[in-house]
Amino acid sequence: MKITLLGTGTPHPSLKRACSGYMIEVGDDLIVMDHGPDAHCRLLESPRAPTEVTHVFISHLHYDHCLDYARLVLQRWDVGAGKIPDLKVYGPAPIARMNDLLFREDGVFGPDVTARTEHELSLDIYKLRGGVLPRARPAPAVTEVRVGDVVEGGDWRVTVGYASHVQPYLACLAFRLDGPGGSMCYSGDSGGECEEIIALAKGCVFDDDPQILKLVTLLLEQAGHEVVASSAADQATGIVVTQLPDVVITDRMMPGRDGLDVVRRLRRRKELTGLTIILMSVDSSDDARWRREAKAAGADDFIGKPFELETFAGKVEDIAQTRRGGGA
Ligand SMILES: [Zn+2]
Numbered sequence: 001m002k003i004t005l006l007g008t009g010t011p012h013p014s015l016k017r018a019c020s021g022y023m024i025e026v027g028d029d030l031i032v033m034d035h036g037p038d039a040h041c042r043l044l045e046s047p048r049a050p051t052e053v054t055h056v057f058i059s060h061l062h063y064d065h066c067l068d069y070a071r072l073v074l075q076r077w078d079v080g081a082g083k084i085p086d087l088k089v090y091g092p093a094p095i096a097r098m099n100d101l102l103f104r105e106d107g108v109f110g111p112d113v114t115a116r117t118e119h120e121l122s123l124d125i126y127k128l129r130g131g132v133l134p135r136a137r138p139a140p141a142v143t144e145v146r147v148g149d150v151v152e153g154g155d156w157r158v159t160v161g162y163a164s165h166v167q168p169y170l171a172c173l174a175f176r177l178d179g180p181g182g183s184m185c186y187s188g189d190s191g192g193e194c195e196e197i198i199a200l201a202k203g204c205v206f207d208d209d210p211q212i213l214k215l216v217t218l219l220l221e222q223a224g225h226e227v228v229a230s231s232a233a234d235q236a237t238g239i240v241v242t243q244l245p246d247v248v249i250t251d252r253m254m255p256g257r258d259g260l261d262v263v264r265r266l267r268r269r270k271e272l273t274g275l276t277i278i279l280m281s282v283d284s285s286d287d288a289r290w291r292r293e294a295k296a297a298g299a300d301d302f303i304g305k306p307f308e309l310e311t312f313a314g315k316v317e318d319i320a321q322t323r324r325g326g327g328a
Contacts, residue, residue: 001026001156001181003214006042008221011064018042019064020188026179027155029054032072033175033186040068040075050076051084056140057151057158058091059188060165060172061098066091070102074109077138078116081129087140090151090158092171099142113137147173155180163187163197163222174222182211187222197222212305216249216280216312223313245275247320249303252281252290260297267298276300276320280307 002025007018021039023046024031030052032043043050050072058066073087089099101107105114116122117135126135145151149160156179165172165188174187174197187197248266252259263277279294279302287304294302301319303312 001177001179001184003184003211004042004046005214005217006032006046007036007039009036009038009064011062019067020059021068022186023048024177024179024184026153026177026181029153029156031055031057031153031156031177033057034059034065034188035068035072036064037067040071043072049079051080054085054088055151055153056087056089056091057175057186058089058095059163059174059186060092060170061095062166062170062189065188066098070109073099073103073138073140074112079129081126081131082136083130086138089140089142090145090160091142092146092173093144096142096144099140103138103140105137145173146171161185161187161197163190165189184215185218185222190222215309219309219313220247220249220316223317247276247278247316249278249280249316250299252279260293260299263294263297263299274324276316276323278303278316278319280305 004023004025006021006023009017009019011019018038018041019036020034021036021042022033023043024033025048030048032039032053032055035056035058040050043053053072053076056069056072058069076084076087089095102109103113104110116126117137123133123135127133143151145160147160147162151158151160156177159176159178161174161176163172163174172187172189174185174190176185177183185197190197250259250262259279259281263279266272266275266277277299279290279297279299281290281302281304287302290304291302300323303315307315
């Protein structure tokens with residue numbers, strides 16, 4: 001299983017950071033979870049193509065999580081030229097109505113689709129792409145899902161969970177995906193620490209450090225934190241100084257530099273006095289010694305790997321709270 005973060009942004013306009021959208025390659029399937037503005041651009045930059053996307057999961061209908069959905073459907077349909085199966089789409093109600101209003105004959109893109117299925121020029125291009133007449137309209141298979149539902153794929157399954165966000169105005173969901181290469185839990189947005197998501201994520205297992213970094217990012221973003229995760233020490237320092245996050249978690253062992261050195265450098269920056277810095281290391285055989293060294297360098301605390309998924313976000317919050325409470 002391979003996870004690509006297409007976008008992790010917010011509705012705030014940005015050319016650098018696309019809105020929410022994760023891409024998961026699992027078995028023969030290519031799954032997209034949320035497809036906010038510009039997530040589609042990132043998909044086009046990836047080695048994968050819109051026509052390869054098999055499943056879409058939308059966490060909730062805030063526009064920064066679904067605005068590029070129409071683009072994905074239309075481009076996939078146009079270039080796919082009737083040779084690929086219809087997209088399978090899952091999300092909370094009223095996603096079926098949204099889909100219907102977008103693509104039905106009297107919908108937003110209805111006249112566009114009619115032109116492309118009727119006009120000779122469009123049909124010539126369609127035939128050049130290998131399409132066979134008559135040309136069908138786009139027909140994503142939309143299923144409205146609720147908490148507790150399970151969606152089965154080829155060799156994966158998605159369990160639908162609850163994400164505390166902007167209820168009762170929008171239904172907001174989290175998705176736990178279990179596949180042959182591991183498990184992941186995704187929630188588009190959740191206000192503060194969400195017990196339901198932490199429970200949903202319980203038991204997720206990843207094999208190597210990049211995946212642990214992604215997991216840490218997911219867990220903490222779900223808990224409402226800003227997170228910087230990087231394996232390149234020099235970049236990490238630059239990112240922190242530019243973005244001024246709430247929490248930095250740095251690995252002890254990084255290419256070219258000791259994590260302790262990164263902590264010392266960050267602590268020397270006057271503008272970062274409120275920053276919570278946590279050191280992590282896979283070698284936790286002697287936690288007490290690591291914690292001493294981490295604190296001596298200026299870190300707030302040390303967390304050994306592997307860590308407990310159930311308590312990780314809470315532990316980070318406790319450490320951050322202690323720093324804030326300490327008035328540092
Ligand atoms: Zn939202």
